Amino acid sequence: MDVFSDSANVDTYVTGFLWILKLTVAGTLGALVLGVLLAAMRVSPVPVLRAFGTAWVNTFRNTPLTLIIFFCYFGLFSTLGFTASDDIDRNNYWLGVVGLSVYTAAFVCEAIRSGINTVPAGQAEAARAIGMSFRQTLTIVILPQAGRAVVAPLGSILIALCKNATIVGTIGLAESSNAMKDLINANGNAVIPIFLVFAGTFAVVLIPTGYFFGWLANRLAVKR
């Protein structure tokens, strides 16, 4: 573990995981907001909205994230001139957040839609019978119940998002996987400890998170 007695190396490690943390938090917010909106669109009475939601999901769910991030850089940034910050790292970070949100939102949308399918039809029918509008039926009756059913799938989607954040390294952000690559190339004699520290950090955080979401899902499950 001599590698990590050098403070410069520790710095590389910390910076790498700070980027992952920031990407995860911002990406989660973006993906949840976009995903709920898309799910609402896909069940809405307006055909154009439904078609838009379907097109979004089919496009982004089937494209590799690597390509989406790549496209954020060359399409969104280089061609369309989308610039979030003058600092190159910050700019790449925001491009990464856009890519992660757009990609993950497709999965969040599908999870919520299958959650809506677990709510018995009688619930929506009763809501309509007492005169609720589509928006009221969705936000007051259906989504709160669907939300409980999607805790487990949403949990695994968010865990995947955290792991996928490493892919933002493609456009040059010094996140954890790039940090590990640099450390390995500079310290060929300590390859295994370096890998164990980086991979172990992910494992130590994400395995309990997975069990937490499983526990939460069981606790919140609607007893029927």
Next chain:
Amino acid sequence: MSADAVLYDHPGPRAKLRNLILTIVFGIGLLALLWWIYSKFDEKGQWASTLWKPFTASSTWTDYILPGLLHTLEAAAVAMVLSLIFGIVFAVGRLSEHWWLSVPAGIVVEFFRAVPLLLLMFFIFFGVPFLTQQPMSVFWAVVIGLTLYNGSVLAEAFRAGVKSVARGQSEAAYAIGMRKGQVMQYILIPQAARAMLPVIVSQLVVLVKDTALGYIISYSELIQLGVNNLSANFGNVVQAAIVAAIIYIVVNASLTAVAGWLERRTRRTGKAPKAPGQAVPAGVVQTGEAAGAV
């Protein structure tokens, strides 16, 4: 509940008007966005025919895109076979009654499920050569990485599937004198595989998408050849990326269609045991379209 037409009443005159207005407003917004993208692309000369022309030449396809696609599918196919084997072996290991088998299998599966695939590939490609003193083949770095990750996810899927088989099945098998191995081989695995088929296929879609990570360690797959190398010659990176995306979408959408068809088929014949729902232990992959396959 089928979401269609249950959440809202049949539109009357007012609702029809409102829907029409929403359609128009959203449509105009969408068209405005598309127009903005179009004009920005135009401003930068991205619609120039020289940038799109290469895709009508057969040499572009035979020299760049098709070999790239072939390498992508090659890595995906080998990794699919290996990860299915890995998945079955570790699922059986984790279900074993011997702690010295189930605990290590559990640790391996949980570890590789939690580590980002890119990190794993970097370790295999850049780190392992330091240990073995031999250069690592980039193809095998991609395949091994894909196998360890997707194999672990599949192991959990199989395990959930085996647990979803009704207990009477294995009890009956023991009652007619089958051994543990036989019960697993003839009774549990076939039923589990059928129950988890949709999950398995959607994990294979993930695997195909994940081959794109090979680009980052310069494996000559679709993005490397079809986007990077192609655009190095023609300067059309955006166009090449769009074409590559369309190819990925076609390949994966067909795999997803197969998954949907399988799901309907197994549901219709009613042979599949009930999908393992809330009752499965924490962290286990669940069935359904969206189940963890990101």
